[in-house]
Amino acid sequence: MTIVKDTNSPLVVVVGGTGTQGGSVVLALSESDKSYRIRTFTRNTAKPSAIVLSERGVQVVGLSLTANNKEAVFAAFEGAAYVFVLTATFSSGKHFDPGRETAEGELMIDAAKAAGVKGIVWSGLPSMASLSHGKYTQVCHFESKVRVSEYGRASGVPFVVLQAGGYASNMRTIMRPRKVAPDVWAVSLPIAPSAPIPLIDVHHDYGLFVRRAIEATVFPDRQTWAVFAEMLSSEDQVRQLSEATGKKVVFNQITSAAFVAGMTAAGMPVHLAVAFDELFAAIGEFGYYTEDAVQLGNCLGRRVRTWRDYVQVQVWDDVFDA
Template sequence: MTITKAQSTPLIAVVGATGVQGGSVIKALSESDKPYRIRGFTRDVTKPAAEALKKRGVELVAVNLVLENKEEVYKAFAGADYAFLVTNYWEHMNSEREVSEGKLLIDAAKAAGVKGIIWSGLVPVKKISGGKYTKVEHFDGKAQVTEYGRASGVPFVDVQAGMYASNLLGNFPLLVKEPDGTFALPWVVRPTTVIPTIDMENDYGLYVRWVLEMPVFPDGLEVYTTSEDISLEDQARQISEGTGKKVVSKQISPEVATQIFVSFGFPPAAAVDVVEGFQFFDEFGYYGGNPSTGAKGLARPTRTFAEFVKNADWSKVLA
């Protein structure tokens, strides 16, 4: 259904409208047979992605969601019925900033009187691991925001993102060329370790739509998204089958992995963050022992990993 401007329909405020998660939410809502008004937040309403959303009926608001801009952030949420909130740790790699900005979003949505908040959080690694893994800031920061949201008094749902399948396409050094010309997935996990892997652009928004379209907003719900739970060795095999390139999985040490991430341009602290994260996934599971929510009840099936491989552009990493 085309996104509407009818005042009788619920207004959904979507943070990061031109980004991966916010864009996926808008895509899923636009596919619904239920009408929605959508207000998308972005810093630049003139860029092509924003212009495309405008043509689809999305109300675009130019706003920088930082503490120094508190007044404008509060104004941006005015009149919203529900809010989808997300922060981007990798933009600045500063956990303190991420937590502060996440709390700001919750405060602004609450001040607007929304009926429910959907937040993109992650599990508390330090807590689940009993203090064994303390440097996975991009998980623990989001978990702090989740606690704050739960205590806000606003109905609150946490829709967590699985491992981005698109991370294999070059944003992270997760698929690398070996000296002999073959390719490897050199991760700090056993090849048999199963990871909830998600085609974010296609599938994440389905889970947010599912929450919004429940008969009653499910306050307190934790949603663990996935397109497919798949082991590293099966990922390697399916990339090989889908691309014709020889790809293998291999477990490497945390020290070697850290060196790879630093050589890729990651600051040392961020490299340790990622590597400790993989150690946590291998020992405790990506969702800390919680099973993936699965696709039951979603508006359409999620993509399999093989379908992701088929549709992805591998030219950058398999050159």
């Protein structure tokens, strides 16, 4: 079903439509057998990704989603039946402000409530501090979203939290293989090689979970959904990458100190390097999801990509030529 402009079709406001998660939501709604009007926002409506969405029938609105722009944000949510809300952790650069992120998330929930929406789908994350019983408290880019989750549940609007697992694309960034010898690359992380990590090809599949929530017979109010395709250890990820590319890739478990030193040497601020270190450590010791997180399996309209699927459809020349 194509995206429509017919006012008889429900309007879904998709925050971040020109980005990875929001773009996936637009994709999934466009694949549905139901028709939707879609509105999204961007600071620059002339950028190529915004133009592509506009050509597909999406209403693209120029908007700064900041706490000091309340009136415009409230107006932009008017008429929505459902909203997909996310906050961009690094929108202010690598030195992000968790307080600002929380405030912007709360603003959008207030705007959705004022619009009288039937449901809010929020891109949240689990609390590593809670999962680890207070052992790991520095995963700040998770905790800022946890505060928004709490605010949304208290809003009185039907509210579901989607918690995405690790991005498959992390193998190009935080988990990027580094050349350690002629024709040998290593993925080096502070986590046990056999510890399972939830994985999802976000661009291809994340939106399916959002569509499932919107199209549910009863909106899944106050539920938390685990958003992933499969659980796979780091050593298995590396093995499958090696098999698919023909490159010799190995996994090295390293110390927290070595990880933080390596990340900061590559230009990452210390507080973020510490946050990622604690994230891997927490996953290795305590897992990622709480027991009450709903796992949907394959009930998503189409098959989601496994890690092996993702690896096989990617071009890895830029990674192994580096």
